[in-house]
Amino acid sequence: MKPGIEWRQPRAAAENEQFADDLHAALSRTPKAISPKYFYDEVGSKLFERICDLPEYYPTRTELALLQTHATDMAAQMGERVQLVEYGAGALRKVRLLLDALPRERVEFVPVDISGPHLLSACNGLAGDYPGLAIHPLVADFTRQHALPARPAGARRVGFFPGSSIGNFTPAEADAFLRLAAAELTGGGLLIGIDLVKDHEVLHAAYNDAQGVTAAFNLNLLERARNELGAEFPAGGFEHLAFYNPAYCRIEMHLRATRPLALQLGGEIYSFHEGETLHTEHSHKYTVAGFQAMAERAGFRPGKVWTDANRWFALLWLQA
Known part of the structure; x- marks a missing residue:
């Protein structure tokens, strides 16, 4: 740490507890949705930096x-x-x-x-x-x-x-x-x-880049849940989905189940039918x-x- 920087250390345990509580709530509601703030662990933050340099973004x-x-x-x-x-x-x-x-x-x-x-x-x-x-x-x-x-x-x-x-x-x-x-x-x-x-086409390209970096950024939310909270779900069970919703003037990002599956978190089991999504972000x-x-x-x-x-x-x- 450089001299002169006053640092306030976060409480990791409390942050994980909040993440777990919010993910349980997200998976329990209909439709399923969670705050995009959970994208930004260290991996997610680095992926977002890559997104910012993409030609489509x-x-x-x-x-x-x-x-x-x-x-x-x-x-x-x-x-x-x-x-x-x-x-x-x-x-x-x-x-x-x-x-x-x-x-x-x-x-x-x-x-x-x-x-x-x-x-x-x-x-x-x-x-x-x-x-x-x-x-x-x-x-x-x-x-x-x-x-x-x-x-x-x-x-x-x-x-x-x-x-x-x-x-x-x-x-x-x-x-x-x-x-x-x-x-x-x-x-x-x-x-x-x-x-x-x-124009909607400009927006669509920005959130569906050819290199798949935005997809990796979206999917990392579940990897974070696996690594930090012990969540269990099948490999390849979810895919990135992003589209413009003109009714709300917003881009929506979702994690879409590729088949019927179960996600286990803290002893609770949450079922997804094929095509069901966890709404991870919207951008008005x-x-x-x-x-x-x-x-x-x-x-x-x-x-x-x-x-x-x-x-x-x-x-x-x-x-x-």
Whole structure:
């Protein structure tokens, strides 16, 4: 661990217990569905990094281009002294473009992520490249109540939530997160990425890549259940399924049973008929006006918007 990084160690046993509870609940309901946050163990986090570099996956390169072009303007919205909180921090790739545009000696960085080992590795790399930057990584589920470090005197607390991850939430979950963020960022603001409504073929390709990396990412959730929780299910029993659902303006990802099978977890047996799915993720697509209206209802005041020439993706500044 690099000097100057304040690390908060996660409680692995408690995390596994929560995973088990949530998976039991997911398998008991009809239709079966679980939160996508359980994709992000160490293996899943690395697979997602590979997804971000795939030719079919436009969001990462489009958002990076927006940050490269407009980071100075975005930083100007934040102010001169900032406690920068990145929600779902991951590999800490995009935040570097913001850090380059902010006065380093006046920035405190608080990356929040559910995957502790992956976050620590990313923070060590960041500390080596940004000497003198105060980094306070926090292992937490940022969608639930969490204790951020005290804000430095005179600093504005600003959130950064890139990658269109807000699209993985149901409308009710998105509203709850925005209200939580509006409360803890009061006096500052939130820079957030959203994926925009677009041609269905572009969306389908992004979630069904030719190399099968997204499929491996999806299937890894069950491998994590096998390795961490002792779940038992037949090899080859599930396959990746992703499609656009126009009724909800969202991509859906599922794990589909290839044949009738049983999944055993903690002494309980859950049956799947052929073709039955475990819904693992949805990714809502927004219009700028629609998302701004939702953010305003949650307590934000809409500000500047940056989007690409195709209008495939947008970064929005929301004043808290």
